Amino acid sequence: MKQATIRNLHRDLGYFYIGLIISFAFSGILMNHREMWHPEKYTIETQSIEVKLPEESQINDEYAENLAKELGIKDKFRRQMVKKGNFKISFEKHDVEIDMETGKGEIVSFNKTPIISQTMKLHKNTSNWWIYYSDIFGISLIIIAITGALMIKVGNKTFNKRGWKLAAAGLIVPFLILLFV
Structure with missing residues (x-):
């Protein structure tokens, strides 16, 4: 795939999903703490x-x-x-x-709670159209991650030289949580 195509795909998917990424991140933080307080x-x-x-x-x-x-x-x-x-x-x-x-x-x-309850609803929605849209969003996030890793082709900060180490380090925490929690 051409460098320009990778950048364009990464940029356009990022722009398209920016609102959903922020909403999911916000409601995900609230969902993580729903047992301590009732954010909804x-x-x-x-x-x-x-x-x-x-x-x-x-x-x-x-x-x-x-x-x-x-x-x-x-x-x-x-x-x-x-x-x-x-x-x-x-x-x-x-x-x-x-x-x-x-x-x-x-x-x-x-x-x-206004706004909070609506964003948390995104995590709980089980309608078919939302499930398919969320699946497409998940696939798009994978594409955003891969294209982001492949964008830099020159220098000592490429995925092949440095990025894979950071990616591996980033996988350690979820892996440890799966093993021990």
Whole structure:
């Protein structure tokens, strides 16, 4: 492939995907830390409640959904569990946590964080057209990486003289993470 063609392909793919690269990088950073804080949600209201709970053996998904109706929660049910003496129910826009002994608890209502929730949606989208577009994007990133490595043909900073060492060093961290984490 000619040097000019490699440069043009590298440049044009880089320009075309710059917005998607930044969006994916930004939402990827947020996704990496989603267990420490809920970047997709922010609290808008906390409401104290007190309910009479049955024995733990009688608590199941159906009970959780019925309790939600009694509490006025109408959004999508996700899961329920009893953990460390607390009954927890998770919904799309609400979390409920109730102490099993006292029946006292709270309902936390959430809204989506503007911009952040939309960019994080890119990582979670499973529609066919998005999957194919993301596959093309992934292939384009591979092409951008290869053409970037092949662009410099003269001097001591070429891929053959120095670049392959940096590329190998860059592969060590992900390789170690795959082995030990």
